[in-house]
Amino acid sequence: MITKKTKYAFKALIHLAGTPSGHPVLIADLAESENIPKKFLEFILLSLRKGGLLNSRVGKGGGYSLALPADKISVGSIIRILEGDFAPVQCLSTTNRTRCEECKDEETCGIRLTMADVHAVLTTTLGNLTLADMIERSEQARKKLRNVVDYCI
Amino acid sequence: MITKKTKYAFKALIHLAGTPSGHPVLIADLAESENIPKKFLEFILLSLRKGGLLNSRVGKGGGYSLALPADKISVGSIIRILEGDFAPVQCLSTTNRTRCEECKDEETCGIRLTMADVHAVLTTTLGNLTLADMIERSEQARKKLRNVVDYCI
DNA sequence: TTAACGTCTATAAAGTCTATAGACTAACCC
DNA sequence: GGGTTAGTCTATAGACTTTATAGACGTTAA
DSSP states (O other), X not given: OOOHHHXXXXXXHHHHHTSOTTOOBOHHHHHHHHTOOHHHHHHHHHHHHHTTXXXXXXXXXXXEEESSOGGGSBHHHHHHHHHSOOXXXXXXXXXXXXXXXSOSOGGGXXXXXXHHHHHHHHHHHHHHOBHHHHHHHHHHXXXXXXXXXXXXX | OOOHHHHHHHHHHXXXXXXXXXXXXXXXXXXXXXXXXXXXXXXXXXXHHHTTSEEEEOSTTOEEEESSOGGGSBHHHHHHXXXXXXXXXXXXXXXXXXXXXXXXXXXXXXXXXXXXXXHHHHHHHHHHOBHHHHHHHHHHHHHHHHHHHXXXX
């Protein structure tokens, strides 16, 4: 289950993707329009910037904007920045890899060997989905709904 | 990331799968041989029993045993019993489905629409992997290691 | 009827997630 | 260069979840 922090990040990124580039968005504006606690959002945006997904400009006329086009920002990279990783078990993590404390033999651990499959599938799926997909799917759903409404009228 | 509770469950189930059927295993023995806090394990085994994966017998000569053959126990069902679900977002949960608090429009939510893919992939993967797979992979890894060792000698 | 064994409720300890406060630094504009 | 705008950073508090323990109770076999 992804955390609220990550969901806030998705919302913020989707919002930023929808604003013309070169027009940085203020934390305060983003917080208000997406209903995210401002101070919490500050921290989230900072993480995303450090992760290379956002650019920021300090001072008047400053704010945040995407560092990459939306179709180059994978859902996986967003999750990795905010949750650290999405490995099902610690010993499979690519970023924080450590032993699973109490796993006697990592090499023959059935849990690990099985979860490796899950991890691989997740990595592929989350790596292929992008911010642009998120936006596109949302728009298509909106369009579909509108058509249904039109049809009803 | 699966919790310790679920990992303990995997270990316990693997252990139970390795004992001849009709021979119930004591919580205390299981706790000791798998290095799991006994009282915590009690609760885990109880959950697994209520989830239909284990049989138990109370009283002298009692204990726990698998309620199904190992190849009929999916990894997904184990996780579902202990973690409630593996949906990436609340609104996609099959067991505890509720709105995502603050999601204005579920039907056009890009996060939900995208995560639905992830959920589907996870459901398939975790549904196809079984306790028997876990055991088999562990054994194969052990065999492989032994061969390498033999070869070295 | 007694010893073996699982069941259940309550609760404590530790860790993580969510949120907030406030001081600080950088950039812009006059 | 001084005021204003805006992001940066550190610390910390509250709520919730995970992990673990204690103890009383119910059930079964011999």
